[in-house]
Amino acid sequence: MKSITSADLVTFVVDSREEAEHALAAEIASVVRAKPNAVLGLATGNTPIGLYRELIRKCATRELSFAHATTFNLDEFLGLERGHPESFHRWMDQNLFGHVDLPRERAHLPEANSGDAGADDDAVRYEAAIRDAGGVDLQILGIGRNGHIGFNEPGSPRDSRTRVVELHEVTRADAARSFGGLEFVPKRAITMGVATICSARRLRVLAFGAHKAAIVRRTLLDAVNSDCPSTFLRGHVDVKLFLDREAAREL
């Protein structure tokens, strides 16, 4: 693992995704061992799948237990029925929650389907629930091709909290294939805000593949600005970025 020295974002370039996944899974295990009731922030997408596989393996071999942990996911599409194949609720069940000993009542995602009137209140309640749990100890993050973190799309303010957002066209286009067409992709979502995310005590960011190279360069080198919300990660007191060689190729 090679590290790139930068004033405000510790960056590691790994030889393989697995190297990053193993390192981060080991860190998560040590956080949970030191504090069994740790609060973890979780992400969806292709990026963290291998990390979750490694966490599942550690639970199976009893190197790790989530029995006393709490989790909060970053975001959820609005308006999907519970159990919709593309909902993040369902995705988390399939890729993590269904395979580890985390009690379901402590695995939180934003509410997807309480209707237009209820969504703003749900967002406020989600933010309060994170605060009441003592805040997030370690947040796992991916980066969207447009610089989104969670669903904080370009233009999201640095001081934003959990709220309802309109999805950006790049985000919807990226989701179109799995939804079976752009017309089926929801237009809105609930997401933790930029400030919510940056309140986590540790931020661990993963970016893999050539399709992330341009946004990785912008994350590290663009002026810190809401045009590219991932630039707001710079300057956090404990943030680490793990890249494979393809994602690092424009640096």
Ligand code: GLP
């Ligand atoms: C998704 C999620 C983000 C995720 C990002 C990247 O839409 N809302 O939390 O980090 O987009 O996705 P992927 O990992 O599939 O590239």
